[in-house]
Amino acid sequence: MRFLNKTWVNGMALGLLLLGIGTALNANAQSANVHNANSHNKPMKHAKRIQLATGAALAPDGRLWVVGLNDRGQMFLQSSPAQALGQWSAPVILNTQQDEIAADGESRPKMAFGPNGWAVVTYTQPLPKPYTGFVRMLRSADGGQSFSAPFTVHQDRQEITHRFESILFDAQGNLHTLWIDKRDLPPKGVGPKYIGAAVYGNVSKDGGATFGPDYKLADHSCECCRIAMSNTADGKVAAVWRHVFGEQTRDHGFALLPAASSTVSSTAQGQTKIPVRSTFDNWQINACPHHGPGLASNTSQTGFHMVWFGIRKQDGQDVAGVRYARLSATGEPLLNTLKTIPDPRAEHADVLSHKQRVVVVWRSSDGSTSTLKAWISEDEGQSFSVKVLGQTQGPNDHPRLVQRAEKMLVVWRDTKEIKVYDVSQ
Amino acid sequence: MMFLNNLPRNMDTSQLKRILMFKRYLCFALLLPLFVVQNLKAQDHKHDPKHNTVNGQSVSARKLSSTETFHEKSWAQLLKSGPRPAAYLFTTTYCSTCPAAFDVLHHAVKEKGQAVPLMAVMMDASGAKALRHASHFKGITKMYAFDGFEPEIRQSVDPAWPNVTPYVVMIDAKGNAQKVIGPPSPEMLKRWLY
Numbered sequence: 001m002r003f004l005n006k007t008w009v010n011g012m013a014l015g016l017l018l019l020g021i022g023t024a025l026n027a028n029a030q031s032a033n034v035h036n037a038n039s040h041n042k043p044m045k046h047a048k049r050i051q052l053a054t055g056a057a058l059a060p061d062g063r064l065w066v067v068g069l070n071d072r073g074q075m076f077l078q079s080s081p082a083q084a085l086g087q088w089s090a091p092v093i094l095n096t097q098q099d100e101i102a103a104d105g106e107s108r109p110k111m112a113f114g115p116n117g118w119a120v121v122t123y124t125q126p127l128p129k130p131y132t133g134f135v136r137m138l139r140s141a142d143g144g145q146s147f148s149a150p151f152t153v154h155q156d157r158q159e160i161t162h163r164f165e166s167i168l169f170d171a172q173g174n175l176h177t178l179w180i181d182k183r184d185l186p187p188k189g190v191g192p193k194y195i196g197a198a199v200y201g202n203v204s205k206d207g208g209a210t211f212g213p214d215y216k217l218a219d220h221s222c223e224c225c226r227i228a229m230s231n232t233a234d235g236k237v238a239a240v241w242r243h244v245f246g247e248q249t250r251d252h253g254f255a256l257l258p259a260a261s262s263t264v265s266s267t268a269q270g271q272t273k274i275p276v277r278s279t280f281d282n283w284q285i286n287a288c289p290h291h292g293p294g295l296a297s298n299t300s301q302t303g304f305h306m307v308w309f310g311i312r313k314q315d316g317q318d319v320a321g322v323r324y325a326r327l328s329a330t331g332e333p334l335l336n337t338l339k340t341i342p343d344p345r346a347e348h349a350d351v352l353s354h355k356q357r358v359v360v361v362w363r364s365s366d367g368s369t370s371t372l373k374a375w376i377s378e379d380e381g382q383s384f385s386v387k388v389l390g391q392t393q394g395p396n397d398h399p400r401l402v403q404r405a406e407k408m409l410v411v412w413r414d415t416k417e418i419k420v421y422d423v424s425q
Numbered sequence: 426m427m428f429l430n431n432l433p434r435n436m437d438t439s440q441l442k443r444i445l446m447f448k449r450y451l452c453f454a455l456l457l458p459l460f461v462v463q464n465l466k467a468q469d470h471k472h473d474p475k476h477n478t479v480n481g482q483s484v485s486a487r488k489l490s491s492t493e494t495f496h497e498k499s500w501a502q503l504l505k506s507g508p509r510p511a512a513y514l515f516t517t518t519y520c521s522t523c524p525a526a527f528d529v530l531h532h533a534v535k536e537k538g539q540a541v542p543l544m545a546v547m548m549d550a551s552g553a554k555a556l557r558h559a560s561h562f563k564g565i566t567k568m569y570a571f572d573g574f575e576p577e578i579r580q581s582v583d584p585a586w587p588n589v590t591p592y593v594v595m596i597d598a599k600g601n602a603q604k605v606i607g608p609p610s611p612e613m614l615k616r617w618l619y
Contacts, residue, residue: 049551049572104549105575107519130558131521161521224519287607288520289589309587320587347588367497367580395574 051101052397053108054418055121056411058404060113065144066411066418067094067111067121069103075123077111077144078418085409086420096150099125099136105398106226106290106348107164111144114169118207119144122153122177124163131223133163135179139208154202155214156183161197164292166227171235174260175204178217178227178239196220196244198273199227199253203260217255218275220244226292228350230304232256233297238331240278240295240306248286252279252293252308254331276331279323281310294350294401296358298380302329305358305381307341307349322346324360326381341375342386348398352408352423356380359423361389361399361410370396372412374423389421489559495546495569500581509600510617511542515578515592516558517549524561526591526608531564533614541618542566548575548590 054068062082070076076091102124103109109123119140124133135154138147154162161182168176181200186192199217204210222242229239236256243253253275279293293308304327311320321344326337341349341362349362360375372389389410396414403409410421503513512530516523527545534541544567547555551570559568571578579586583604586592595603595617603613 049549105517105519126518128557130518130561163519223521285589285607286522286525287589287591288517288522289587290517290519291588311587320585344585365576365580366584367574367577370576 050395050415051103052395052413052415053103053105054397054400054411054413055108055110056400056402056409057111057113057119058402058407058409059119059143060404061143062404062407064402064409064411064420065111065113065119066413067109068413068418069101069109073101075101075109075121077121079144080420082407085422086418088418094121094138094147096123096136096138099123099150102126102133102163106224106292108397108400110165110167112167112169112175113143114175114207115173116207117141117143118169118173118175119147120167120175120208121147122165122167124165124179125150126163127159129159131161131163132159133161135162135165135177137177137208141207153177153211154179154181154200155211156181156200158183160185161223162200164224164226166229166239168229168231168237170231170237170260172260173205173207175208176229176237176257176260177202177204177211178229178257180221180223180227181214181216182223184216184219194220195247197223199239199241199255201257203258205260212260215258216273217257218243218253219272220274221253222250222289224288224290228293228295228306230295230297232329233299233302238295238297238304240293240304240327240331242289242292242308243275243277245277248284250283250285250287250289251277251281251310252306254278254327256330278306278327278331278333279308279310279325280333281312281323283311285311291348294360296351296353296403298326298353300355300380303327303334304329304331305351305353306333307351307360309347309349320344322349322362324351324375324381324384337381339381339384343373346373350399350401352401352403353380354403354406354408354424357408357425358384359401359408360384361401361423363396363398363412365396369393370414372399372410372421374410374421376423389423390419489556489565489568492547492551492555492568492570494551495571495578496573497577497581499569500578504596504600504602507596508542509596510539510598511544511596512617513544513546513594513596514562515546515548515582515590515594516562517575517590518547518554518558519549520590522607523591524563526593527562527565529608529614530593530595533618534564537618539618544569546571546578548578 051069056066065079075094075096078088078091113119121138125136126133134152136150137153140147165179178201180197182197185194199221203212225242227241240254255275291309296305322341324339326334345364346362352359358377358381364371371391374387375384377384392414400411408424412419545562546569548571551572555570589606
């Protein structure tokens with residue numbers, strides 16, 4: 001053992017130390033690589049909680065499509081033939097490039113069909129900073145058989161709110177996208193306070209291949225409710241959303257979207273865009289109702305049917321409720337059309353109409369049992385009758401309404417299945 | 426290793442010392458990887474919801490490193506045996522008006538100079554996704570996270586609570602609860618803490 005002199009021992013010990021550190025770091029790096037490989041395989045960011053919010057759309061051939069997240073957090077598409085609604089094809093997984101996807105409550109993936117075989121799927125991609133997101137889209141030119149990679153719809157790329165998107169093709173085949181946007185908020189501590197957020201939008205004339213500039217539809221929207229859109233009888237698109245009037249009055253704003261042919265400019269600095277006021281609950285609250293309105297064009301006359309949630313003072317008491325009213329063609333509420341849905345637990349109502357028939361659908365939950373109810377009118381909303389459509393236990397999505405001409409369907413997803421209810425007649 | 430254990434009998438003291446020093450270094454070098462890996466893994470697990478590192482005392486939101494599970498029976502338990510006075514703010518990941526309401530609670534507590542626990546209950550996310558929001562709640566003592574069906578919580582806390590956040594419950598020293606949607610008024614804060 002003469003070779004074990006002092007220098008050799010020190011050298012060898014140092015070598016072993018370095019080897020040890022190297023081994024340790026390598027082991028940890030391998031562990032991290034395994035983690036990354038798994039997370040890149042498919043997003044598994046919310047393994048426990050199944051996000052049930054699902055979008056639905058009727059294709060020109062009458063086929064019903066749904067888009068949502070499966071229990072592994074992957075975005076899937078399924079369809080069901082017009083003759084056998086509810087008999088779903090095998091789910092097809094869409095390539096969303098590991099985007100985190102919001103699919104809960106009012107923020108659901110969406111799908112829409114246009115002319116020329118165009119179809120689009122959209123979703124909000126939450127970004128790392130809370131309350132921020134990008135509106136993402138996948139487009140198809142073959143009626144939903146194949147889709148592009150996802151892309152961001154808006155031009156603004158700040159890590160701020162671009163969320164709660166809504167999409168609709170107009171009668172000319174232009175794709176309108178709206179979303180809640182906070183680009184107009186000044187930096188914290190700089191300038192006057194900007195109340196709420198804004199509603200921004202853009203238009204694509206080629207089914208999502210290219211987009212016009214972002215434009216501002218309204219200042220001071222509420223920040224976390226869905227936006228309702230509807231085609232009008234004269235080929236335009238109307239929208240209604242929860243809006244902050246004054247300092248903290250949360251009612252609803254209405255606007256007709258600019259035509260695709262008009263020159264829409266980006267934000268005009270300093271110019272506040274105030275929408276038409278469609279509801280007058282006068283709800284004074286600085287909170288997030290997360291309870292957006294529903295809007296349907298009145299196809300037998302001009303104007304619209306609208307449903308919304310709000311709290312209003314009645315005899316000195318705060319009375320919460322989901323209410324219905326008819327709107328004029330320019331979005332003002334019509335006198336003597338206001339009604340309250342006869343269910344104090346009603347939530348996330350939506351509305352459809354065709355000719356004289358108006359269908360309001362909502363969920364009513366006591367925490368364990370949820371009931372799907374419909375309020376049906378055959379006289380353009382003058383009188384209604386309640387009908388129970390279905391019931392389920394445990395977690396479930398809000399009811400999603402879809403329509404193509406006289407065909408009116410309700411899609412309702414729970415943890416076991418996606419049910420379809422035909423409310424056409 | 427055997428050659429180091431079978432030491433020759435005729436070895437001198439300095440040789441023995443060198444061999445023992447070598448063995449010491451070798452053991453250290455072999456144990457080091459285990460120590461480093463365990464330490465790094467422990468850091469990774471800081472976001473494990475099972476590890477609750479705060480209890481009762483207000484800590485900086487940035488230091489909050491875990492959430493505690495909230496379930497449909499939690500509320501009854503907290504009302505029965507939770508801290509008093511205390512406040513609970515029910516929130517969601519999309520509720521951008523919630524931090525401002527929490528600020529109102531925090532400011533009231535600071536002004537009063539009391540160590541009152543301020544809790545946030547995240548209703549639509551758990552784990553790291555919920556914790557991502559903790560830094561927006563200044564003065565937070567603890568974050569609960571619910572991993573189920575939101576109406577279940579609402580039913581257990583207040584069946585008349587519509588789906589609106591923030592929903593704030595302030596419990597005073599005697600156990601009386603005040604509930605409000607949105608930021609509490611100065612009168613409510615006064616009743617809560619004075």
